[in-house]
Amino acid sequence: MIKVHRRAHIENTTPEAIFAALSDPNSITTILPRVQKVELLSRDEVARKARLVTYMSLGGIFGTIRCEGDLTWTDNQEIVFNVRTPVPVETRWELVPAINGTEIKTTMGLNLAPMLGPMAAFVPTQQVADMLIAELDAALKSIKKQMNETELKAQAVAA
Numbered sequence: 535m536i537k538v539h540r541r542a543h544i545e546n547t548t549p550e551a552i553f554a555a556l557s558d559p560n561s562i563t564t565i566l567p568r569v570q571k572v573e574l575l576s577r578d579e580v581a582r583k584a585r586l587v588t589y590m591s592l593g594g595i596f597g598t599i600r601c602e603g604d605l606t607w608t609d610n611q612e613i614v615f616n617v618r619t620p621v622p623v624e625t626r627w628e629l630v631p632a633i634n635g636t637e638i639k640t641t642m643g644l645n646l647a648p649m650l651g652p653m654a655a656f657v658p659t660q661q662v663a664d665m666l667i668a669e670l671d672a673a674l675k676s677i678k679k680q681m682n683e684t685e686l687k688a689q690a691v692a693a
Contacts, residue, residue, distance in 0.1 A: 535643055535644070535645045536643065536644045536645075536646070536659050536662050536663050536666065537641065537642070537643040537644075538641070538642050538643075538663050538666045538667050538670065539639070539640070539641050540639075540640050540641075540667065540670040540671060540674060541637065541638060541639045541640070542637075542638050542674040542677075542678065543632060543635055543636070543637050543638075544635050544636050544638065544677065544678050544681050545634050545635040546634065546635055546681075547635050547636050547681040548610075548631070548636060549610045549611065549629035549630070549631055549636045550610045551636075551681060551684065552629050552636055552638065552677060552681065553607075553609065553610045553611075553613070553629055555677060555680055555681070556613050556627055556677070557607060557613060559572040559573075559574055559586070560572075561680070562588070564676065564680065565673055565676045565677055565680065566669075566673050566676075567669060567672045567673065567676070568590045568591045568669065569588050569589070569590060569591075570589045570590070570591050570598055571588070571589040572586060572587070572588050572589075573586065573587040573588075574586060575587060575602075582606060582607050582608065582609070583604060583605065583606045583607075584604070584605040585602070585603070585604055585605070586602070586603060586604075586605050586615070587600060587601065587602045588600075588601045588603075588617075589601075599620060600619075600620075601617045601619065601620065601623070602617070602618055602619050603615055603616050603617035603618050603619075603623075604616050604618070610629060611628070611629055611630075612626065612627065612628050612629065613626075613627045614626045614627075620649060621644065621645065621646060621648065621649045622644070622645040622648055623642065623643065623644050623645075624641075624642070624643045625640070625641070625642045626640065626641045626642075627639075627640050628640070638674060638677065640670050640673070640674065642666045642669070642670055644662065644666060646662075
């Protein structure tokens with residue numbers, strides 16, 4: 535299992551605003567760099583879970599792959615996406631109120647063993663971890679940008 539952690543502080547933003555952006559299937563394609571499309575298969579508001587399909591652009595010979603998994607959440611606090619196929623990946627977003635904003639803690643774990651079997655031992659884990667870190671950093675940067683744009687629009691409307 536390869537696991538990476540990132541965190542960011544987003545000023546002048548509430549956990550509710552970030553949660554709304556992360557839980558909107560239409561905005562995910564603007565936040566997560568490789569996600570091309572999201573399909574909501576089912577959603578259970580009472581149980582706080584959904585089944586999703588995302589189409590991830592990997593480029594090169596891999597093209598775009600279909601990832602199916604389960605989304606669970608705690609309103610305004612946490613979102614967890616567990617991809618089941620083609621390879622197990624867990625992405626967790628924790629939102630914590632902080633002074634003048636919100637702290638985002640995100641973790642991504644990737645398990646290559648189910649897909650590669652014993653060959654997973656030969657995967658350069660640091661290179662894969664670096665790729666995952668780059669993905670999370672890009673997502674956090676996108677969230678910051680989106681939240682800043684939302685804040686500027688709210689200020690313009692108020693003026």
